[in-house]
Structure formats: structure tokens, C-alpha cells
Amino acid sequence: MSWFEVTLDELNLFNAASMSTYIAGFSLGLSLILAIGSQNAFVLKQGLKNQHILVICAVCAISDAILISLGVAGFGAMVNRFPEIETFARYGGALFLSVYALLSFKSAFTTDHALESAGESKGSLTKVILMCLAFTWFNPHVYLDTVVLLGSVSTHYHPEQLQFAVGAMTASFVFFFSLGYGARFLAPIFNKPRAWKVLEFLVGVIMASIAITLVRGA
Numbered sequence: 001m002s003w004f005e006v007t008l009d010e011l012n013l014f015n016a017a018s019m020s021t022y023i024a025g026f027s028l029g030l031s032l033i034l035a036i037g038s039q040n041a042f043v044l045k046q047g048l049k050n051q052h053i054l055v056i057c058a059v060c061a062i063s064d065a066i067l068i069s070l071g072v073a074g075f076g077a078m079v080n081r082f083p084e085i086e087t088f089a090r091y092g093g094a095l096f097l098s099v100y101a102l103l104s105f106k107s108a109f110t111t112d113h114a115l116e117s118a119g120e121s122k123g124s125l126t127k128v129i130l131m132c133l134a135f136t137w138f139n140p141h142v143y144l145d146t147v148v149l150l151g152s153v154s155t156h157y158h159p160e161q162l163q164f165a166v167g168a169m170t171a172s173f174v175f176f177f178s179l180g181y182g183a184r185f186l187a188p189i190f191n192k193p194r195a196w197k198v199l200e201f202l203v204g205v206i207m208a209s210i211a212i213t214l215v216r217g218a
Contacts, residue, residue: 021160025167032145033175038097038210039135041203043176047183048190052128057180059129063136064146064172071151072165090214093138097211104204108197
């Protein structure tokens, strides 16, 4: 029986052993997404702008949940067997991040950049969702963390892999919604146009650094 073919009685997340497994999944999942990366930087930026926060956080968290499910269900073994999947994600991600880095640097040095801190109109929801999906699914680190690493670690918790997966998924939801909605507390700092320029520049540095890392690691 696969990990997702369970009844409510078999799930039983709240006995002592299952809770221990759940916490292990939550802790590992949270530790893997705490590092500043392209996806987190994008969520932070949108949170500061107060633009489509709910949708962005939901897209990121649900995407993570799908990848975690695939990893625990055995997709990690497929990635190891067919390295072309990882190669495609690596170079596709590097290209996407490079373009976004250039746009961030350009935005950091534009003269009318202060309009953002004064309150710009919301960007297209479709465009924002597509960008969010690109940051998630064109990032090979996401596959390595959620699919390969979490998938392989979950095998040590058999037959409680579902509890482990749910714990890791919970960590993603907690992190992304905390980051997106918590960014508003930094809003007073970003009322100053200079702060936005610094943020755009730092985002560009992060994106470019990750793109270089992806290519050099090929």
C-alpha cells in the first residue's frame, strides 16, 4: 500500500509516535526553505508591495506540497534515474534568473523607481502567478530539497511517511504566509525611495548569484 492510500484511522496524526514524525517533517521542511533564495525574495518583494499576497503564498505553498508528495511517493528515484530532468531545470532556471536579475538591476537605477514606494498599481494577476510558478518550478534547488532530499529522508519513517510529508507541507504553508503577510511590518522602511532601490539591487544580486551557481554546478 502506498503512503497516500490510508484511511483516517490509519493516518492518526496525533498519537505520540506520529506527532514525532510530523515534527521531524516540519523541522526539516522549514530548515530547507529558510535560506534566502529567488522564490523567497520574490514573495518578500510582493509582500512589501501588498500585491496579490494571498495568491502568491498559496501558489508557493501548494507547489511545495505537490513536490513533497511526488518525492515521498517515489518521484525522487525517477529524478536520480533520469538526470535530464534536473539538467533541464538547472539551465532553464539559470536563464530565467539571469533575465530577472537584469530587470532588477535596471529597476534599481531607474529615475522613476520611487513611484513604487508611493504606491504603484497592481500588476497583472496572471503575470504574477506565471512569475511565481517560474521561480518555483524552474528552480532545481527546489527539486533537490523537496523531491530528492525529503523523499529520501521520508523512507526512514516508514510506515509513517504520510505524517512526515504533512509536516513538511505544513512548514511550507507557515513559512510562505508568514513571509508574505509579515513583510508589511517592514513597509515603513520602504516608504523611502532609496530603500526600494536597495531592495531591487539586492534582489538582482541574489538572482544573479543563484544563476551563476546553477551554471557552475552543472
